[in-house]
Amino acid sequence: MTDSKKENRIIFICWLAYAIAYVGRLNFGASIVAIVAETGQPKATVGLVSSFFFFAYGIGQLVNGILSKHYNGRYMVFGSLFISGIINFIMPMCSSVSVMKYIWLINGCVQSVLWTTIIKTISEFVSDKKMPSAIMAMSTTNTFGTFVVYGLSALFVKFFNWKYTFYTASILLFITAILWFILYGSEKPPEIIREKQQTSQKSYRKSNIIWMMLITVALAGIANGFIKDGINTWVPNLLYEEFGVSQSFSILLTLLLPLVSTLSAGVIKMIHDRIRSHNAMNVLLYTFSAILCAGIILFLRIHSIVPIMICFMLTSATMAMVNNVITSMFPLDRRAMINSGFAAGLLNTFCYVGSTITAYSLGAVSEKSGWNSVFTIMLIVSIAAAAVSTLGSIFDRKHKLTVPEG
Numbered sequence: 001m002t003d004s005k006k007e008n009r010i011i012f013i014c015w016l017a018y019a020i021a022y023v024g025r026l027n028f029g030a031s032i033v034a035i036v037a038e039t040g041q042p043k044a045t046v047g048l049v050s051s052f053f054f055f056a057y058g059i060g061q062l063v064n065g066i067l068s069k070h071y072n073g074r075y076m077v078f079g080s081l082f083i084s085g086i087i088n089f090i091m092p093m094c095s096s097v098s099v100m101k102y103i104w105l106i107n108g109c110v111q112s113v114l115w116t117t118i119i120k121t122i123s124e125f126v127s128d129k130k131m132p133s134a135i136m137a138m139s140t141t142n143t144f145g146t147f148v149v150y151g152l153s154a155l156f157v158k159f160f161n162w163k164y165t166f167y168t169a170s171i172l173l174f175i176t177a178i179l180w181f182i183l184y185g186s187e188k189p190p191e192i193i194r195e196k197q198q199t200s201q202k203s204y205r206k207s208n209i210i211w212m213m214l215i216t217v218a219l220a221g222i223a224n225g226f227i228k229d230g231i232n233t234w235v236p237n238l239l240y241e242e243f244g245v246s247q248s249f250s251i252l253l254t255l256l257l258p259l260v261s262t263l264s265a266g267v268i269k270m271i272h273d274r275i276r277s278h279n280a281m282n283v284l285l286y287t288f289s290a291i292l293c294a295g296i297i298l299f300l301r302i303h304s305i306v307p308i309m310i311c312f313m314l315t316s317a318t319m320a321m322v323n324n325v326i327t328s329m330f331p332l333d334r335r336a337m338i339n340s341g342f343a344a345g346l347l348n349t350f351c352y353v354g355s356t357i358t359a360y361s362l363g364a365v366s367e368k369s370g371w372n373s374v375f376t377i378m379l380i381v382s383i384a385a386a387a388v389s390t391l392g393s394i395f396d397r398k399h400k401l402t403v404p405e406g
Contacts, residue, residue: 010125013183014118015137017077020176021114022145023152024088024169025053026232028104030153031162033236038162041097043237047363050233051356052101053108054225058352060112065345068116074184077121078177080113085173092163115348119331120341132269135332139265139324146232147259209399210338216392218350220282221326223385225354227289227378228319230362231257235312237363238371243305257316268321268329278330279392285322286386289315293379300372327351 028035029050036046064071087107094100118138126134149165156164235257239245268281275281292315299308331343362374 004130007126007130009183010121011130011134011137013180014122014134015141017081017176017180018114018118018138019141019144019148020172021081021084021111022142023149024084024173025057025107025111026146026149027088027153027165027169028053028091028100029229029233030150030236031157031165032233033240034153034157034162035097036237039097043234043363043367046097047233049097049100049104050229052105054229054352054356056105056108057112058108058349058356060109061116061345061349061352063345064113064116065342065349068120068341068345069339071113071117071120073117073121074181074186076113076117077184078181080110080117081173081177081180083110085170085177088166088173089170092166115327116341116345119328119344120339123332123335123340131332135324135328136265136269138328139268139320140262142320142323143262143264146257147262150257212395213334213392214338214343214346216279216388216395217282217326217330218347219388220279220286220322220385220392221347221350222354223286223381224319224322224326225351225356226358226381227315227354228323228351229355230358230374230378231312231316231319233358234362234366234374237366239305242300242303242371257313260313260317264317264320265324267317268324271321272325272329277393277396278325278333279389279396281325282322282389283386283393285318285325286382286389289318289322290379290382290386292318293375293382296375297372297379300375323351 032043032046032050036043039046084107087103087110091100091103091107094103122131122134122138149169152168153162153165156162156168271281271284275284292311295311296308296315299311327344327348330347331338331340334340334343362377365377366374
């Protein structure tokens, strides 16, 4: 038997830890329009700071996914949050963008511990009955963290300075680290859950089916990171350059992206209830993403801010759903086949391959060829991801790999 109160506590602290981690990671992207203006550096150069983070975070996900089965969740998550708090406090004191790159790279290494350890913690402590609630909760961490950090950035850029966003993130990370350590407690995972997973995983260990499933979902993850972080990083600059809105207001408008994305958790749950293949869900979502990118290109040409913001919001919500499918639903739904921490780390690595590419490349493309070219690239990436996911969906059907209804 499992303790329902203990499960709820574990779900809550896992949600809190990862939501606040987003505040201490996305604050650079949220403040990038102000940093570009203050430093006078080209967008591509400043975008390299995010690329350094994404590179370190992506590689770290792979390493930590492999090692996570040996981790003590209580100490590893506490240490990651606390050290990230220190790094966020140091970041605004850096004198140049070239120094920021390496400080933010260290932050990527430190935060890469979190997702694999948190997913492993959920898979070990949470029963099948509570798992849908855990998946639903974790699907909101991105949107909550993004909403908080863009709200703080808009406030501080308007009335103070972008640097206060990092100081505030630092305080939140310290508080969350302490709460995690206290609320996690010293309990060990219930044996009944651990034994059930170990027995099931042994029967799939030598099967190529697992790797074929991972490959198609992982390739879709590259597209997810590319589009998701491309939107989050560069929308404020686009609004600032194309429509002449102020730096703070462009960041404030970007708040609409996570605001709409909060609804995506409920939408993806309904899709998941009806479509039991992760690849099939991605086909639907990437097809919609391609349509939205085409809409953005059209509305950029006619210079209409309202419909373009609607397209941005829907694209952001769509990519939040894809990210949930890849990095949360798949590892937890397939926990009977493969170690959840390893799957989460591997798939998140591929997502951050896309993120690493987008932070620098889209800034460079926008400077050289304009914003229409940026979204033409996103359109092509969406179509390619839909095609790969279609192949994966055919594979799922052939091998009867739909997820059983919970």
